[in-house]
Each structure stands twice: as structure tokens, then as C-alpha cells.
Amino acid sequence: MKYTVREEGGYTVLELTGEVDLSCSPEARKQILLCLDEKRNLLVDMSRVNYIDSSGVASLVEGFQTAKKRNLKFGLVGVSGSAMSVLQLARLDKVFPIHLNVQERLKADG
Amino acid sequence: MASTSTVQNLFDRSAVYTLDDQLQLLAEVTQSFASSLDIDETLNNAIEKFMEYLDAEAASIFLLENNANELVCRACAGPVDINGLRLPAKAGIVGKTVVSRTCQIVRDVSKDPNFAKNVDDGTGFVTRSILCTPLMVKQECIGALELINKRGGDGLFDDRDRHLLSALASSASLAIHNARMADRLVEQERLQKELELAREIQLDLLPAPKPGDFPVVGMNVPAREVSGDFYDFFQREDGLIYFNLADVSGKGMNAALLMAKVSSLLHHLAKQISDPGDLLARVNREVCESASHGMFVTIVSGFVDPATRIVRMANAGHQPPLYHGGDGRFEEIPAAAPPLGIIEDVEFPVSTVTLRGGSLYLFTDGVTESLDENHRPLDVDGLIRLIRARAAIHVSKRLQDIVAELRRPQVSQRDDITLLLIECRPQ
Numbered sequence: 033m034k035y036t037v038r039e040e041g042g043y044t045v046l047e048l049t050g051e052v053d054l055s056c057s058p059e060a061r062k063q064i065l066l067c068l069d070e071k072r073n074l075l076v077d078m079s080r081v082n083y084i085d086s087s088g089v090a091s092l093v094e095g096f097q098t099a100k101k102r103n104l105k106f107g108l109v110g111v112s113g114s115a116m117s118v119l120q121l122a123r124l125d126k127v128f129p130i131h132l133n134v135q136e137r138l139k140a141d142g
Numbered sequence: 143m144a145s146t147s148t149v150q151n152l153f154d155r156s157a158v159y160t161l162d163d164q165l166q167l168l169a170e171v172t173q174s175f176a177s178s179l180d181i182d183e184t185l186n187n188a189i190e191k192f193m194e195y196l197d198a199e200a201a202s203i204f205l206l207e208n209n210a211n212e213l214v215c216r217a218c219a220g221p222v223d224i225n226g227l228r229l230p231a232k233a234g235i236v237g238k239t240v241v242s243r244t245c246q247i248v249r250d251v252s253k254d255p256n257f258a259k260n261v262d263d264g265t266g267f268v269t270r271s272i273l274c275t276p277l278m279v280k281q282e283c284i285g286a287l288e289l290i291n292k293r294g295g296d297g298l299f300d301d302r303d304r305h306l307l308s309a310l311a312s313s314a315s316l317a318i319h320n321a322r323m324a325d326r327l328v329e330q331e332r333l334q335k336e337l338e339l340a341r342e343i344q345l346d347l348l349p350a351p352k353p354g355d356f357p358v359v360g361m362n363v364p365a366r367e368v369s370g371d372f373y374d375f376f377q378r379e380d381g382l383i384y385f386n387l388a389d390v391s392g393k394g395m396n397a398a399l400l401m402a403k404v405s406s407l408l409h410h411l412a413k414q415i416s417d418p419g420d421l422l423a424r425v426n427r428e429v430c431e432s433a434s435h436g437m438f439v440t441i442v443s444g445f446v447d448p449a450t451r452i453v454r455m456a457n458a459g460h461q462p463p464l465y466h467g468g469d470g471r472f473e474e475i476p477a478a479a480p481p482l483g484i485i486e487d488v489e490f491p492v493s494t495v496t497l498r499g500g501s502l503y504l505f506t507d508g509v510t511e512s513l514d515e516n517h518r519p520l521d522v523d524g525l526i527r528l529i530r531a532r533a534a535i536h537v538s539k540r541l542q543d544i545v546a547e548l549r550r551p552q553v554s555q556r557d558d559i560t561l562l563l564i565e566c567r568p569q
Contacts, residue, residue: 054393061436086389086392086440087391087392087393089391090391090392090435090436090437090438091436093391093436093437093438093484094435095436096436096484097436097484121459121461121477122440122459122460122477122480122481123459123477123478123479123480123481124459124480124481126480127480127485
């Protein structure tokens, strides 16, 4: 897994690339929590994630819960087909705010 | 380390120490290091010998600790006991020795800016000269061996002292390294025993197989010592049979602890609550209150009435159970709610299946992600093939056969494998 961080429309966008599995989900978790520790609204761009397991999903869940506790905005954008099927299977597509891309999320925010 | 030149210098030495003396000291020290793994006692005995033999007023061994941020005195000899003294890793002559990884001879400490005077100020000891050599293991410096104030001769340490101390330091380094490795092995063994104990406790949480034609059978094969998967089934006093199969996110001890909590909660509450949706809603609220680090639980939980063969169950984000109908067709029953432990206010819709000569299979992703003979994930289609080929076999044997197929020796198990099979035989 690789990641990049960029700023867009008042959000920090963490783009994950590759496989988010047990071996690298601690790094994904660290980056997610780092953004939230710095009180930044966070979008996780998952357009380049080709595999995610339950430990990776747990990192997203922790980000979602931490953001909620700290009144920060959190969401997923551009979720790839394979990642989406994992989220849908677990009905997590109804839990996370998911948008096609950052622009769509900004529109939804109003 | 004892280089060729060091050995040569030992041979050259004749005035103060004879070669026999040196070899005897080295042999004695090495033997004492080899005979005990109590490193503190051994080092303290050795440091006395080093001090006496090299005719110094005091001697000490400092080891790097606390992520190499501190030098801690672990053995000393002389008029002042400085055992346990902590110095910043770069402080004093000992720090300079460790940083430069070279032996330091300081003939007059008052003229050396690296000398840490505060130690003398605290102990009342007066340091005049120092000989300090690094303790090396392979390419790593683990501390330093220091002699203070040469007693005889001109009161100064010389190159001959330096060569002998280097040889002794090599022996001490090896002894410290061995003792640390031994400590690590003991610690690993202790952890292994604790994991085995945890596994035994986990196994006790799983239900024992029921005799006769009990409609539910289950199997759990953990990939590690402890598992994040669990299942349960038992018959209530009113005749209803409660069952569940779950997967805690993540692996290892934290998943095992959450597994123990959720499984105990369900076992207790399923005796009082008969609606599968209400039961999961209640447990979900409890898990949401305490679950941390994003951990969650996917689960299928429900009741089967052996009299009517009706199964009522709720699925919280878990792999869809497979119903293999009496007509041979397979049907997936997907989740209608997210996993436990994520959001508090959520409803868990109930699905109903009537087992008309059919079987219901519940399983974790360790089953569908098992690799087949081509090293590809088995997937639901692969599981369907395994079930179809064994449909006529008795339930317990069928489950064992399927698990045996998933654990073929040529493929290493990647995840916990857990399966539950519900089948009501015609009465």
C-alpha cells in the first residue's frame, strides 16, 4: 500500500493505493488518525484500492468513529469496485458517507 | 573484538602481566561467562577481576538501554557503588566511547572536555585517568567497559592495558549478548504458554458437540493460537435452539478478548430475548459503548425451532449464509444491517427460512478466502461445489470433510476457518 496526502476544498484527502490488508492497515490507521489528531476534516480517496480486508475496514471505522467524537467531517470518495463490494457485503456502504469524488462531496456539503 | 594485533600485544607484554597470567584471566572470565546466565552476578564478579588485574582503583560496565537513549551502570567495582547510575547516551568519556566506538585513554580527565564531572561531584570519588573500551556485538555497540585511576607505575593507563581490556571486553560483550538472547527465549516461551492458555479458554467458550441428531454442528480452526471467530448453539428450556457465528475484525489477542465478551453477552441474553433483531440491537449497544480502535463484529445470530423447522435470524454485516434447499438449489441470505460496534442506533431486520429438507451453512471469510489447488480464493462458488459433492454425508462428517478440504497441506491457512451447519432431520 502507498498513500499520498493533499488538501482540497477544506478537506485533507488521504489517497490510498494498492492492497489495504493486515500488513499495512496499521499505516493507513496511523495516517487517518494523524489527520484527525490535527483537527482536519478527512476524505479517504479509495479509487486506487484494489483490495481491502477487515483490518483495513477497521481502520476506516476507527476514523469514522474518531471524527464523529471530535465533530470533524469524514468520508470516503471514489471507492473502487472491489473495495465497494466489501463495504456493501457488510452493509457499511450505509454507514460511511461515500461520494464519487471530492467535488461531489463538496456539492453535498453545500 | 580480539584482533590479531591484540593477541600479538598480549604476547609482547612481559613487564607487568605475563602471557600465562593474561591467558588464565581470559580463560577464567570466559569460563565464568559461559557457566551462568545470571548476567548481573557474572558481570559483577568479572569486573572485580578486571579491576584487580589491570590494577585500577575502580571499574564499571555501562550498557545502552531505553532505546539507546541512556547508559546504565550494570556492574561496578571499587570504593563507590554506582550500580544503576543512569547517564545520557552521549555523556562523559563512556558516551564518547560508545558514540565513536573506539577505545579512549584519558591520562588527565581535568583536561578533557568530555569528562562528566558531575558523577564525581555526586559520589565524592576523584577521577584522574580513564581507560574505556566499547562493548561490541557484531557491528553494534551495546555499551562500554571503563577502568578508572591506574594504581601502579606512573598512574597512567597505556596501550598494553588498552589491548588487554579490548580482549576482555569482547568476552564480556558475547556474554551479555548470550544472556539477552536467553532472556528473550524465556520471554517468548512465557508468551507462548499464555497464548496456549488463552486458546484453551477460547475453546471452552465454544459449545461441545451435541449427541444424536441435534440440528446444529460447528467447527473452528484458528490460523493462530487465538481466534477472532466464534460460534455458539444451545437449546433453551422452551425448546428453541439458539445459534450464532461471528467474526471479530482484526487478529490476535485484542480480537480474542472482544470475541470472549460478545460471545458471553449473547449466550446470556439469548436465554431471555427471543427476537433475533432485538437480541443483536441489545448487544450492539453494549459493544458500541466499549469497543475501541474501530473493532467490530460481523455476526449471524438466530433461533431454530426444531418442531416447525423454521429458522429466524439477523445478519449484522456478515457473509451471507447459504441455504442448500431440498431441491438442490443454493440461496444466499445477505446482511441487512452493518456489523456490531459501529453505530448505536441501528435496526437488525429478521430473515426467516424454513428448512424443508434443506441445510443452512454459516461461515466466516476464512472459508471463502481459503486457497484452492490453483492458489485462487475458493469463493462462495467453490464452497457450493464442496457442499454439493458431500450433500449425502451425515452432518458432522460432512462438516469435517469440508474443513479437511479447506486445510489441504500444500496450502497454508491464512485466516480462521469457522463453519456452522443447521439441518433438521425429518421427524
